[in-house]
Amino acid sequence: MSEAIKVPTMAEYMAEGKQPEVLFWVGCAGSFDDRAKKITKAFVKLLHKANIEFAVLGTEESCTGDPAKRAGNEFLFQMQAMGNIEVLNAYEVKKIVTACPHCFNTIKNEYPELGGNYEVMHHTQFLKTLLNEGRLKVEGGKFKGKRITFHDPCYLGRANGEYEAPRELLAKLEVELVEMKRCKTRGLCCGAGGAQMFKEPEPGSKDINIERTEEALETKPDIIAAGCPFCNTMMTDGVKGKEREGDVQVMDVAEMIANAEEL
Amino acid sequence: MQYIPNILFLIALVAGIGYFTKNIRKVIRNIKLGQEIGPLGDKKQRINNVIRIAMGQSKMVVRPVSGILHIFVYVGFIIINIEVVEIIIDGLFGTHRVLSFLGVTYDYLIAIFEVLAFLVLFGVTVFWIRRNVKKIKRFWSSEMKGWPKSDGNIILYIEMVLMILFLTMNAADQQLQAIDAAHYTKAGMFPISSFISPLFEGFSEATLIIIERTAWWLHILGILIFLNYLYFSKHLHIMLAFPNVYFGKVVPKGKFKNNEAVTNEVKLMMDPNADPFAAPAEGAEVPAKFGASDALDLSQIQLLNAYTCTECGRCTSECPANQTGKKLSPRKIMMDTRDRIEEIGKNIDANGEFKPDGKQLLGDYITTEELWACTTCNACVEACPVSIDPLSIIMEMRQYLVMEQSAAPNELNITMTNIENNGAPWPFNQMDRLNWKNEA
Ligand code: SF4
Ligand code: SF4
Numbered sequence: 001m002s003e004a005i006k007v008p009t010m011a012e013y014m015a016e017g018k019q020p021e022v023l024f025w026v027g028c029a030g031s032f033d034d035r036a037k038k039i040t041k042a043f044v045k046l047l048h049k050a051n052i053e054f055a056v057l058g059t060e061e062s063c064t065g066d067p068a069k070r071a072g073n074e075f076l077f078q079m080q081a082m083g084n085i086e087v088l089n090a091y092e093v094k095k096i097v098t099a100c101p102h103c104f105n106t107i108k109n110e111y112p113e114l115g116g117n118y119e120v121m122h123h124t125q126f127l128k129t130l131l132n133e134g135r136l137k138v139e140g141g142k143f144k145g146k147r148i149t150f151h152d153p154c155y156l157g158r159a160n161g162e163y164e165a166p167r168e169l170l171a172k173l174e175v176e177l178v179e180m181k182r183c184k185t186r187g188l189c190c191g192a193g194g195a196q197m198f199k200e201p202e203p204g205s206k207d208i209n210i211e212r213t214e215e216a217l218e219t220k221p222d223i224i225a226a227g228c229p230f231c232n233t234m235m236t237d238g239v240k241g242k243e244r245e246g247d248v249q250v251m252d253v254a255e256m257i258a259n260a261e262e263l
Numbered sequence: 264m265q266y267i268p269n270i271l272f273l274i275a276l277v278a279g280i281g282y283f284t285k286n287i288r289k290v291i292r293n294i295k296l297g298q299e300i301g302p303l304g305d306k307k308q309r310i311n312n313v314i315r316i317a318m319g320q321s322k323m324v325v326r327p328v329s330g331i332l333h334i335f336v337y338v339g340f341i342i343i344n345i346e347v348v349e350i351i352i353d354g355l356f357g358t359h360r361v362l363s364f365l366g367v368t369y370d371y372l373i374a375i376f377e378v379l380a381f382l383v384l385f386g387v388t389v390f391w392i393r394r395n396v397k398k399i400k401r402f403w404s405s406e407m408k409g410w411p412k413s414d415g416n417i418i419l420y421i422e423m424v425l426m427i428l429f430l431t432m433n434a435a436d437q438q439l440q441a442i443d444a445a446h447y448t449k450a451g452m453f454p455i456s457s458f459i460s461p462l463f464e465g466f467s468e469a470t471l472i473i474i475e476r477t478a479w480w481l482h483i484l485g486i487l488i489f490l491n492y493l494y495f496s497k498h499l500h501i502m503l504a505f506p507n508v509y510f511g512k513v514v515p516k517g518k519f520k521n522n523e524a525v526t527n528e529v530k531l532m533m534d535p536n537a538d539p540f541a542a543p544a545e546g547a548e549v550p551a552k553f554g555a556s557d558a559l560d561l562s563q564i565q566l567l568n569a570y571t572c573t574e575c576g577r578c579t580s581e582c583p584a585n586q587t588g589k590k591l592s593p594r595k596i597m598m599d600t601r602d603r604i605e606e607i608g609k610n611i612d613a614n615g616e617f618k619p620d621g622k623q624l625l626g627d628y629i630t631t632e633e634l635w636a637c638t639t640c641n642a643c644v645e646a647c648p649v650s651i652d653p654l655s656i657i658m659e660m661r662q663y664l665v666m667e668q669s670a671a672p673n674e675l676n677i678t679m680t681n682i683e684n685n686g687a688p689w690p691f692n693q694m695d696r697l698n699w700k701n702e703a
Contacts, residue, residue: 007700026696028687037699044700058697062686070639071675072554072661074522076683078529109518114526154640159517185645186325189583194639198688199674202636205588212583 005044009058010091020055022126023088025098025107028063029229035236036229042258043099043123050136054097060087064106071195078114081106085116099123099254101155101228102193108160122156124165124227124253131172140174141260148175149219150253151212151235152187153228166227166253173260178219188212190234197230213238217248224250265357272354272483279487286494290570293608297563305513312650317508322648326577329393332386336422339383340501343429346376350483363450373451377433381455384426391419401576404585406595411574414496421492425485432478434459439471500573504649507571510564511650516641519658524553525666554662557623558604561656568651569601578643578653584636591636593643593653599628600656625660634660635672 013020024047029036047054065080084107088096096118098104108120121129130136148170156162163184170177182188191201191208201207213235216224224239226232229252236250251259303309315321320337324330349362363369394402394415402415433456439447453460463471493499500507555561558569578593579585585592603624611617625631637657644652664670671679678688686693 005700007697009697026699028689031696031699032687032689032691037702040699056697059694061696062693063682063688065682067688068679068682069519070658070661071671071679072658072663072665073671073679074525074553074662075529075666076679078522078525079533080682080686082529082533105515105517109515110521113521154638154642155517158641158645160515186581186642188586189638189640189642191583191587191638194637195675195678196638198678199635199672201587202584202589202591202632204584204590204636208583208587208638211587 005041006048007044007058008055010055010060010093011058013055014091018053019092020053022052022054022095022097023091023093024054024056025064025096025100025103026056026061027098027100027103027229029233030099031061033229033233035233039099039229039232039252039255042252042255045258046127046130046136046254050130052130052135057087057091064103066102066106067195067198069106069110070193077110081111081114081116085111085114088116088118093118095119095121097121097123097126099227099229099252101153101159102230105155105159122160122162122165122227124156124169125162127254127257128165128168131169138169138172138257138260143223143256143260144174146175146222147178147220148173148223148225149178149180149216149221150183150225150227151180151190151216151231152184153226153231154187154189154193156227157187158185166225169253169257170225173256178221180215180219182215188215190228190231190238192230192234197233207238207241209234209238210241213242217242217244221248223256224248225253225256226250227253269355269357275484275487276351276354279490283490283494286491289608289612290494290499293604294563294566294570296559296604296607296611297561297566298559300510300563303510308513309509309511312511312513313505313508316511316648316650317505320648322646322650325646325648329390332389335379335382335386336390339379339386342379343376343383345372346429347483347486350479354483359446360448360450363448369450370452373433374454377430377453377455380426380429384423384430387419387422387426391416391423394419401580404576404579404592404594406592406598407574407576411497411598414498415574417492418496418498421485421489425482425489428478428482428485430456430459432475432482435463435471435475435478438463438466439468439475442468442471444468444472497572497574500571500649503567503571504573507567508650510567512644512652512655516644519639520655522553522662552663553666554664555656555659556625556663556667558600558607559617560663561600561624561659565600565652565656565659566604568653568656569597569604571649572597572601572651573649574598575648577646577648578651581642581646583638583640583642589633589636590630591633593657596629596633596653596656597651600624603628625663629660631664631670634664 010023026040030040062084063080064084065077068080069077096107101122104120104122107116107118127136131138150166150170152163167177188211189208190212216235224235226235232250232252239245239248239250320330320334323333349360352361353359393399433453436447437453437457437460440449463474552560558566574594576594582591582593607617610620634657637654639654641654644654681688681690685691
């Protein structure tokens with residue numbers, strides 16, 4: 001991915017008097033975090049591959065306010081939300097896809113009451129639709145037969161009841177999916193949610209991401225698959241903490257699909 | 264003289280039900296001290312939930328062993344209550360096995376009651392072993408010391424005793440029927456108590472009558488005591504679970520409540536044309552405070568949640584913070600809330616109205632350390648078999664801490680300042696948001 005990728009903005013579409021099929025909400029992690037930026041690029045690559053007309057808000061995007069709301073700052077959250085809704089509504093956005101379950105949850109569930117009504121999809125749901133509609137084709141490629149365990153993001157799984165989309169994508173990659181003991185509705189949090197990502201944990205006997213990583217490692221995976229940039233960071237840190245980064249990778253499902261294609 | 268038992272029975276019944284009603288009224292009054300809830304909607308889904316989650320126990324069987332045993336006890340108690348109807352009629356009118364005119368149906372009914380009584384006894388015994396011998400972790404957390412621990416066991420003992428009395432009564436009755444004792448109608452089928460009955464073989468009629476009557480009386484008095492014990496225990500769930508599930512959350516778990524009061528203020532701030540004097544006129548009251556610091560700031564549903572909580576600890580055992588040794592326990596959040604609203608209720612009973620007692624839920628019961636350990640993962644909400652939402656209370660208390668007291672942990676204050684200034688939780692410039700596309 002050395003060549004600069006084409007990422008049109010809503011402003012550019014507007015200037016041409018056109019509407020993209022979908023708005024890709026990149027999110028703060030996807031925009032600024034070095035690890036998450038790779039997920040963003042992988043997803044953009046897939047969008048191009050499937051010939052999707054998409055756009056981003058670019059510099060007009062701002063934090064959804066999720067960490068502010070979960071930290072208890074309803075005021076800041078609503079300021080952020082209303083600012084974003086103003087921008088989204090001005091562009092008459094109808095459909096949004098995002099690779100961050102927190103952005104997904106907030107825009108989908110908490111923006112409507114503040115005047116923002118959109119069809120919102122998590123990128124795993126979106127990719128699933130593309131595959132089902134035949135707009136994107138995926139075969140096992142280099143992940144075929146690899147042992148993969150999937151870590152359910154709380155804000156995709158329990159919060160919104162989506163457990164199957166990422167697993168269906170993994171099935172398309174013909175991986176050997178091994179579930180952790182605590183999965184799906186009973187999946188253990190990675191420890192990042194509720195603004196924990198941005199603070200030190202309270203005193204305890206263990207860090208949550210270590211507890212979760214240990215459980216993931218028990219499945220003897222080649223790859224720990226994730227669907228959230230924050231889970232990704234937490235699990236990556238966990239794998240490093242356990243000194244297993246040599247043989248276990250943490251990858252977003254979208255990255256896996258994009259990488260499988262390269263073969 | 265011959266009516267004395269009937270009169271005693273009537274007195275016991277009226278006293279038992281009367282005292283119970285009085286206490287339940289208190290529970291309802293206390294719940295109503297909470298903030299009013301707006302129109303509910305989603306009636307269909309709510310009824311559906313009651314059928315599935317409360318009646319159908321769908322969440323209980325997520326843990327199969329305790330789930331199935333609990334179904335024994337639950338079905339047992341509901342069905343055996345039919346027997347209580349007969350007992351009440353017999354007690355009031357001096358009849359014996361008044362429903363025996365049902366003939367074969369009656370025989371089968373009694374047989375079913377007996378089998379269920381046995382299953383209840385079995386279930387309750389295993390529950391006791393799980394609590395006291397196997398010492399399952401969730402029953403031994405720090406909030407389960409003292410009264411909550413005894414409470415759990417007392418309930419199991421009462422249930423055991425009630426079932427044993429019921430079976431003893433039937434066993435003696437069988438002997439009495441066999442010796443053609445007057446008044447003892449030949450009726451019923453006794454698949455379980457027929458194993459106890461041989462113990463009473465050869466007893467005189469008088470002795471048998473004493474055994475049968477004693478068991479009968481203790482059984483019904485036991486039921487009345489149990490009924491009145493509910494109010495003082497975590498066992499109110501046998502009634503409150505149904506309304507509680509009805510009022511439970513029906514929107515996606517990730518959708519947290521919108522704080523309307525804040526919305527009004529933010530709208531005013533963001534709209535340059537807004538008339539700053541228009542808002543109060545619309546009837547949108549400015550709330551006394553943002554978020555919750557005491558039980559009275561919580562909603563009626565949250566208080567109902569607190570009374571419904573049966574302290575099973577399923578929430579806590581799924582909580583990532585608790586599992587990694589943090590102080591936070593969602594069960595404790597519910598227990599504290601109930602203790603505090605009870606305390607407020609007693610304060611009102613004593614003073615006619617609530618007299619400030621210098622205490623509040625936040626700080627005196629729930630510490631900020633607990634509140635800040637939550638990852639908002641919803642595991643507790645998902646785990647609760649009766650649709651309690653401990654997370655909503657945590658969130659409202661965080662709102663109070665942040666918006667009323669600016670008491671967030673310092674790192675979070677930095678995060679929030681970043682969001683405010685740069686539109687991201689990190690100190691990056693919003694203008695650099697699209698730089699990734701040019702980075703190799
Ligand atoms: S939402 Fe909070 S209290 Fe509930 S299980 Fe998760 S971390 Fe624990
Ligand atoms: S909140 Fe629900 S899961 Fe937690 S202890 Fe109470 S009843 Fe059990």
